Amino acid sequence: MEIITPIVVLSLISLILGILIVLADRFLADYGECKLIINDGAREYTVRGGSTILSYLSSNKIFIPSACGGKATCGLCKGRVLSDVGPVLPTERPFLDKEEFDNNTRLLCQVKVKKDTEILIPEEFFLVKEFRTTVEAITPLSHDTQMFRFKLEEPNEILFKPGQFVQFRIPKAGEERAYSIASSPNEKNIVELIVRLVPGGLCTTYMFNKLKVGDPIFLTGPYGDFYLREETDDPIICVAGGSGSAPIRSIINYLNEKKSERTIRSFYGGRTPKDIYLTEYYEGLAKILKDFKHIPAISEYTNVDEKSWTGERGLITEVIANHFEDLSEYEAYMCGPPIMIQKATELLIKLGINKDRVFFDEF
Ligand SMILES: Cc1cc2nc3c(=O)[nH]c(=O)nc-3n(C[C@H](O)[C@H](O)[C@H](O)COP(=O)(O)OP(=O)(O)OC[C@H]3O[C@@H](n4cnc5c(N)ncnc54)[C@H](O)[C@@H]3O)c2cc1C
Numbered sequence: 103m104e105i106i107t108p109i110v111v112l113s114l115i116s117l118i119l120g121i122l123i124v125l126a127d128r129f130l131a132d133y134g135e136c137k138l139i140i141n142d143g144a145r146e147y148t149v150r151g152g153s154t155i156l157s158y159l160s161s162n163k164i165f166i167p168s169a170c171g172g173k174a175t176c177g178l179c180k181g182r183v184l185s186d187v188g189p190v191l192p193t194e195r196p197f198l199d200k201e202e203f204d205n206n207t208r209l210l211c212q213v214k215v216k217k218d219t220e221i222l223i224p225e226e227f228f229l230v231k232e233f234r235t236t237v238e239a240i241t242p243l244s245h246d247t248q249m250f251r252f253k254l255e256e257p258n259e260i261l262f263k264p265g266q267f268v269q270f271r272i273p274k275a276g277e278e279r280a281y282s283i284a285s286s287p288n289e290k291n292i293v294e295l296i297v298r299l300v301p302g303g304l305c306t307t308y309m310f311n312k313l314k315v316g317d318p319i320f321l322t323g324p325y326g327d328f329y330l331r332e333e334t335d336d337p338i339i340c341v342a343g344g345s346g347s348a349p350i351r352s353i354i355n356y357l358n359e360k361k362s363e364r365t366i367r368s369f370y371g372g373r374t375p376k377d378i379y380l381t382e383y384y385e386g387l388a389k390i391l392k393d394f395k396h397i398p399a400i401s402e403y404t405n406v407d408e409k410s411w412t413g414e415r416g417l418i419t420e421v422i423a424n425h426f427e428d429l430s431e432y433e434a435y436m437c438g439p440p441i442m443i444q445k446a447t448e449l450l451i452k453l454g455i456n457k458d459r460v461f462f463d464e465f
């Protein structure tokens with residue numbers, strides 16, 4: 103008790119001091135007008151200091167990927183900050199590798215502008231647009247997954263590569279979440295998203311419970327370096343799990359429209375039969391595409407009889423391993439939870455695929 107009491111008192115004092123510093127910074131500090139200089143002066147804005155770089159960029163219609171809405175949980179909002187803006191914060195550390203740490207890469211949602219600040223961001227961010235859209239259709243795909251179709255109003259066309267994502271702005275809340283585009287880039291006037299409900303999740307609860315056909319919605323995009331490579335006609339293996347089927351659908355749709363002759367093997371893993379969807383859709387494509395097979399599999403099958411599930415059984419990595427001995431000619435496109443991506447990458451490399459030809463998005 104004698105030791106615990108001073109520890110508790112000290113912790114309380116530190117907590118109160120911390121709160122006072124945050125409040126003072128928010129309400130009392132006046133950083134005046136500051137310049138935000140982007141890419142060696144390619145763009146320059148005069149801002150009233152005190153907010154994050156991300157918020158100034160977004161209010162000037164420069165849209166940086168920021169799937170968590172500035173909570174430092176997605177790690178997507180990276181840019182290099184050339185001015186001295188103080189040390190890297192503990193919230194940023196988990197997202198920065200050694201090279202990024204050394205070249206002053208920061209999470210732009212965590213760094214505040216308090217004086218003239220110079221930053222470097224990828225040029226392609228200048229191409230990201232904000233789209234005013236209308237919800238055109240909402241289609242249930244499974245017990246917890248729906249497809250949302252948006253018609254683009256202004257601008258009315260989007261240019262993207264199959265595999266990339268957009269951000270959905272939650273009305274009133276203003277926060278954004280990332281969703282891979284499920285439609286083909288040839289359908290320039292629409293964007294389809296495949297969204298899985300996260301119980302208690304802010305955005306998905308809104309989309310499933312409130313969003314209706316005809317509602318106006320803002321999307322920004324396109325974002326991301328996960329997209330179909332078209333330099334070769336090498337065979338492709340696609341692997342999707344959980345809510346990761348959207349970008350793979352976009353890639354396969356696009357290859358179908360282009361009448362591609364590439365060999366395509368598409369694996370989709372769910373836990374039980376009720377998690378599997380779009381099977382008939384892919385079976386239809388298998389009749390048109392020259393060399394395409396879609397292989398859905400379930401991982402929890404002990405109580406599943408032959409009538410309820412005729413497809414493959416096992417973890418998606420086990421199913422892939424049963425299908426291939428050598429993947430050295432292949433390129434891989436994968437999307438799903440981090441653990442699936444990690445295990446599948448290990449397997450594909452073991453089966454001979456070049457690790458530079460393994461592309462993925464994980465979430
Ligand atoms: C590049 C990218 C592409 C994405 N594409 C898709 C897509 O095509 N379809 C899709 O459905 N989602 C996709 N996501 C995930 C999506 O951005 C949201 O994170 C997800 O929909 C949850 O948002 P929310 O606001 O409902 O939940 P939040 O309010 O953000 O989260 C609520 C709680 O749930 C946890 N949580 C968040 N996501 C998950 C999850 N997937 N499973 C379990 N727990 C979770 C959070 O840690 C938090 O504790 C993508 C993410 C990224 C980064």
Ligand code: FES
Binds near residue numbers: 175
């Ligand atoms: S917006 Fe997600 S980490 Fe910055």
